[in-house]
Amino acid sequence: MWEDAAVTDHRRMLLDTAALYFRAFHGVPDTVRSPDGQPVNAVRGLLDIIAKLVTDFEPTELVACWDDDWRPQWRVELIPSYKAHRVAQETPAGSVEEVPDLLSPQVPVIREVLGALGIPIVGAADHEADDVIGTLASHARMPVDVVTGDRDLFQLVDDARDVRVIYTGRGMSKLETLTDSALKDKYGIAPTQYADFAVMRGDASDGLPGVAGVGEKTAVSLLTTYGTLDGIIAAAADGASPMGPPVRAKILAAADYLLVAPMVVEVVRNLQLPEFDARIRPSTPEQSAALEALSEKWGLGSSLQRARSALFD
Numbered sequence: 001m002w003e004d005a006a007v008t009d010h011r012r013m014l015l016d017t018a019a020l021y022f023r024a025f026h027g028v029p030d031t032v033r034s035p036d037g038q039p040v041n042a043v044r045g046l047l048d049i050i051a052k053l054v055t056d057f058e059p060t061e062l063v064a065c066w067d068d069d070w071r072p073q074w075r076v077e078l079i080p081s082y083k084a085h086r087v088a089q090e091t092p093a094g095s096v097e098e099v100p101d102l103l104s105p106q107v108p109v110i111r112e113v114l115g116a117l118g119i120p121i122v123g124a125a126d127h128e129a130d131d132v133i134g135t136l137a138s139h140a141r142m143p144v145d146v147v148t149g150d151r152d153l154f155q156l157v158d159d160a161r162d163v164r165v166i167y168t169g170r171g172m173s174k175l176e177t178l179t180d181s182a183l184k185d186k187y188g189i190a191p192t193q194y195a196d197f198a199v200m201r202g203d204a205s206d207g208l209p210g211v212a213g214v215g216e217k218t219a220v221s222l223l224t225t226y227g228t229l230d231g232i233i234a235a236a237a238d239g240a241s242p243m244g245p246p247v248r249a250k251i252l253a254a255a256d257y258l259l260v261a262p263m264v265v266e267v268v269r270n271l272q273l274p275e276f277d278a279r280i281r282p283s284t285p286e287q288s289a290a291l292e293a294l295s296e297k298w299g300l301g302s303s304l305q306r307a308r309s310a311l312f313d
Contacts, residue, residue, distance in 0.1 A: 012140055012278060013059035014133045016148035017121070018067050021046045021110055023149060023168060025103045034299040042106045043113060044303035049172060050119075051306035054280070056175075057145055057166065061278035062311075064114050065132040068123035071095045078260040081207040109298060116290045117311060118283075120276035127268060134267030137163050152198055152206075152265060157183050157191035188220045196229035199261040208261065211254040218247065233258060283312045 024045025032041040054062065071083045073094065088098040099107075114121055122132055130153060137144045143162035146153055149169045157165055159180040167176040176182070180191055189197050200219040202210020214222075226232045235241040236251035243251075251258070283291070295304045 010060040011058070011143040011145065012061040012063065012136070013053065013057060013145045013147060014136055015050075015053075015062070015064050016129050016133060016146070016150060016153070017046075017064045017110075017114075018070070018129060019149045020049050020147065020168070021107070022103070023172075024049055025100065025106070027172075030102050034297070038298075039102045039106060040109065040298050040300065042103055043109050043298065044300055046110060047113070047300065047303040047307040050117075051303075051310040052172060053147060053166070054307075054310040059145060060280055061142075062119050062280055063136065063276070063278045064119050064121045065129040065136070066121050066123035067129045069094065069126050070097050070128060072126050072128065074126065075264045079208065079257075079264050081209065082264060084207050086207075113294055113298075113300070113304070116287065116294055117307065118281070118287065120278050122273060122276055124271045124273060127271060131268035131271055132273065134269045135271040135273060138269040152195075152203070153267065154178060154183055155191060155194040155198075155267065157194075187216070189223055193223045193228070195262065195266045196232075197223060199229060199258065199265050200232075208265070209257065211250055211257070213250045214247070214254075222247070229258065229262065280311055283308070 021042045025042035028041035028045035028048075030039045030041050032039065032044055034040050050062075053059075071087070071094070075082050076084075076095075083095075083097075086098050087095045089096045111121060122136070123129070124132055124135075130150065133146055133148070133153060134156060137146055137156045140161075140163075143164075145164050145166050146156055147166045147168065149167065151167075151169070153165055154167075156163055157178050157180060165178040167178055170176065178186070183189070183191055183194065187194070187197065197216075197219050199208075200211045200214050200222070201216050202208045211219075222232045223229075226235050232251060233255075235243045236248045241248075291304065291308060294300065
C-alpha cells in the first residue's frame, strides 16, 4: 500500500481540480482570451484560486487531484442514476461529461500550466478525484487540507490526523474551514457519520435519490439515536425498536438503495497511486523560462504572476 513517509512540519494541500476549474470558468467572464482569441477564463481563474489558497493557507506541498474517470462504471452499476443528468453522450470508452464548449479546450492548457508550475497531477484509472483525495488524505503522515466544493468529502475531516476540508461552496471570498467541531456545529454529526448522512439525504447534483421522505433533520436525528446507517437499518427491521412507524416504513422501502448507496458515496481510501513530488520549491531558470513562454502564448499575465509569487517567492 502506498503511503507517505512521516513529515511533521509540512502541510499538504489537495485540490479537487475539476471542481475548482469549473468554478473558475463560471466566475471569470469568457471574454478573457489568449492573444489568438481562445478563451482562457478558466485557466486564469484557477491560477488566481491557487494563488489565494497558497497565500492564505501556506501549504508546503500541493497536489492537483484529477478525475481520470468522472463517472466510474462500477458506481453506475450500483446506482444507474449516478451523475446521469450530466452525461453528454455514451461511448464505448465510457460516459462523456457535459462540459461547456468554451471550457473543454482549456483543460489541456490547465494541465500544461500546472505541470510547468511543478504541481503534480494525480489521478487513478476508473476512479474520481474524490477517491484520489480520499487515499492521499487517509495515508498522509502530515497535516492535510482538502480544497473542494463537494460536500461528500466532508467524510474525510479528521482532527486526530489533522485533516481539514477547505469548502468553496459559498465562493472563494467565503471559504469555510471544516474540522470535527465545525462539522458538528454545521450538521450535528461527526465526520465518521457524514457518508451515512449523505446516503440518506441524497444529492440531486450527483443523481443520488436518498431515502424518500428523509431530509437532513431526520437523518441527523436517526444517526444521533442509532449511531450508524447499519444501526438505523437494524432498528427499522426490529419491530421492538423505538423507531416510529412512518420513519420505519421509509427506511424499509429504501432497502435496495441503502444496500448499495454507501459504496457509491464513500470515497475510496486504498488506491495504488504513482509516486510524485508535491513539494513547493523555488523555481529553476528553466522553469521560469517555460512559464514565461506559456504566459505569453496564452495571455495569462497577472494571474500566472500571482500564482508564481505565491508558490515561489
